[in-house]
Amino acid sequence: MWEPYKKGFKAYLQLEKSLSDNSVEAYLRDIEKLTQFMLQTDAKKSPAQIELKNLQHFLKWIAELGMTATSQARIISGLRSFYKYCLLENIVTKDPTVLLDAPKLKRSLPDVLSFEEIENIIAQIDLSKPEGGRNKAILETLYSCGLRVSELVNLTISNLHLDVGFVRVIGKGDKERLVPIGSDATKYINLYRDEIRVHVPIKKGNEDILFLNRRGVKLTRVMIFLLIKDLVQKAGIHKTISPHTFRHSFATHLVEGGADLRAVQEMLGHESITTTEIYTHLDREFLRETLHKFHPAFK
DSSP: OOHHHHHHHHEEEEEEEEOOHHHHHHHHHHHHHHHOOOOOOOOTOGGGOOOHHHHHHHHHHHTTTTTOHHHHHHHHHHHHHHHHHHHHSSSOSOOOOTTTTOOOOOOOOOOOOOOOHHHHHTSSSOOTTTHHHHHHHHHHHHHHHHHHHHHHHHHGGEEGGGGGTTEEEEEEEGGGEEEEOHHHHHHHHHHIIIIIIISSSTTTTHHHHHSTTTSSSSSHHHHHHHHHHHHHHHTTTSSSOOOOHHHHHHHHHHTTTTOOOHHHHHHHHHHSHHHHHHHHHHHHHHHHHHHHHHHGGOO
């Protein structure tokens, strides 16, 4: 019953919103959960017949399944997008999600690595192996440019402009941005590209991809997660660390150093300044800690 609507919604997300495959799948899973709920409660309703009370019962159901407030909020966001599409296509005349209350979220601040901790993690890389040079270039680039892991694995050689100190990054929604790159990252990318990558048998379709596995294929996001998890363990760091932590650390260190928030927003590729503003909270924590450490009145 809902299949044609799901297909239309998928096309809308891909073509009009230019979302990544992962984001599209996440939105479709949210709608799938709603249709599962409607089947279980024997309420065979089309999108136009769904009312606010149906959605409220659905939210109660997913809460009882043990979903976190964050997951619930994301599902509500998916439902809102779906009904926005339905309004545009005249599938519905009113949006039942308008009065739907999302659970209150406590915005937790992510773990951040100090510069010394980042150096310690990078120092654990075994440079005697060919992948060691590649891994060093990967981590230097992650921290130097503040990239998302998906942006890192899709980085292409043709988008490197190392002679002028920039890389062109394809971010969310296929939006392009130019990001400055530091001298260390530039040095290790050049070493990897000119001395290691040239010996890799490159599979067709991967010729322009910068970071490759030993079979000549683009790295997966999971491989980057596992690489970092292993190095963090070897460095003896007990924080919740992922590739995204390098991005958070990049932004935090910039804000702590007095960088303009708009410039940080531009480098991170955030569509809204409010997303970047989380780093001002981190900055305030840093200021408070500094006062406690160094100011006699705060001892």
